[in-house]
Amino acid sequence: MKSRCPICGREALLPDDVMPGEVIEHDCGVTLEVVIDGGRVLLKPLEIGEDWGE
Amino acid sequence: MNIALVYDIARWEERAILEAARKRSIRVELLHLETQPLTVSGRPPVEADVYLQRCLSHANALSSTIALESTGVRVVNNSRAIVVAHDKLWTLALLSKAGIPTPRTVIAFSESSAMKAAGALGYPVVVKPINGSWGRLVSLAEDEETLRVILEHRVYMNNPFLKVHLIQEFVRKPGRDIRVFVVGDEVPVAIYRVSDHWVTNTARGGRAQPAPIDEELRELSLKTAETLGVEIAGLDVFEDPERGYLVNEVNAVPDFRNTVAVTGYDLPGRIVEYLASTTRR
Numbered sequence: 001m002k003s004r005c006p007i008c009g010r011e012a013l014l015p016d017d018v019m020p021g022e023v024i025e026h027d028c029g030v031t032l033e034v035v036i037d038g039g040r041v042l043l044k045p046l047e048i049g050e051d052w053g054e
Numbered sequence: 055m056n057i058a059l060v061y062d063i064a065r066w067e068e069r070a071i072l073e074a075a076r077k078r079s080i081r082v083e084l085l086h087l088e089t090q091p092l093t094v095s096g097r098p099p100v101e102a103d104v105y106l107q108r109c110l111s112h113a114n115a116l117s118s119t120i121a122l123e124s125t126g127v128r129v130v131n132n133s134r135a136i137v138v139a140h141d142k143l144w145t146l147a148l149l150s151k152a153g154i155p156t157p158r159t160v161i162a163f164s165e166s167s168a169m170k171a172a173g174a175l176g177y178p179v180v181v182k183p184i185n186g187s188w189g190r191l192v193s194l195a196e197d198e199e200t201l202r203v204i205l206e207h208r209v210y211m212n213n214p215f216l217k218v219h220l221i222q223e224f225v226r227k228p229g230r231d232i233r234v235f236v237v238g239d240e241v242p243v244a245i246y247r248v249s250d251h252w253v254t255n256t257a258r259g260g261r262a263q264p265a266p267i268d269e270e271l272r273e274l275s276l277k278t279a280e281t282l283g284v285e286i287a288g289l290d291v292f293e294d295p296e297r298g299y300l301v302n303e304v305n306a307v308p309d310f311r312n313t314v315a316v317t318g319y320d321l322p323g324r325i326v327e328y329l330a331s332t333t334r335r
Binding site: 034 | 063066068072084086088089111113187188257288307308309
């Protein structure tokens with residue numbers, strides 16, 4: 001499966017069974033989050049939450 | 055047999071759990087909180103024998119667990135275990151009461167009482183919020199002046215919980231601490247987190263190495279998990295030169311990518327097998 005990096009505009013390869021919310025490390029160095037919207041698979045930059053983590 | 059994976063962000067860990075379940079022919083229902091609202095009581099959102107809580111956000115983990123439990127489903131870890139483990143003070147209080155060795159800790163509600171507490175513990179001291187994560191806002195105060203600066207910064211932060219100061223003795227660790235995993239009544243794997251820096255979290259640059267689990271560490275870990283009511287957990291344990299093992303923190307939604315990488319142990323598989331075994335009872 002393919003989508004597009006919103007930062008560099010280049011193609012991003014995703015697993016066929018990609019999960020909503022999945023973290024993707026793109027070749028351009030940006031960490032992206034998968035958003036599945038009405039069957040469309042989009043990517044957005046991952047924003048780290050204040051209360052994340054163990 | 056099927057498992058619901060409750061999550062907000064799917065990292066390496068969540069993908070590994072999904073793959074481990076598939077290998078064992080266990081069906082996984084994804085419950086992604088950004089796309090799925092949860093009702094309070096009523097019908098569970100998906101059909102599953104057990105729900106595995108894997109939210110990265112503490113607020114999401116606790117709130118979704120409470121909502122799911124209200125529908126009558128079993129969530130691992132449960133809401134009480136999550137809230138207790140997230141609160142460092144509550145964790146230390148329960149562990150101490152159960153006779154589990156922990157670092158000497160004082161809480162203070164003002165700058166002056168914090169200074170008094172630190173003086174009594176003896177410098178250096180570690181100052182941390184009662185509910186932080188990934189080592190954020192954990193500070194080392196070498197002396198009175200450093201502590202004063204740290205506390206002054208906290209005064210200007212809006213979160214009232216940051217004004218409850220958890221002050222601990224600085225344990226003279228041997229350049230590492232131990233991350234021990236508990237899954238049910240087993241202690242399957244542990245790593246050292248090695249660092250030249252006094253903060254050894256791998257999220258803060260600590261290097262993971264396989265660590266042995268002796269009988270004392272095994273028993274201590276199981277007792278800790280039992281005391282807090284956690285079924286799947288990552289425990290942070292210090293080695294004190296005089297007192298031996300000290301349990302410092304417990305994580306109810308632990309990271310384990312580095313553990314799997316350096317030990318080769320199939321921890322996601324063990325988690326999945328544990329969940330399957332509990333539903334067969």
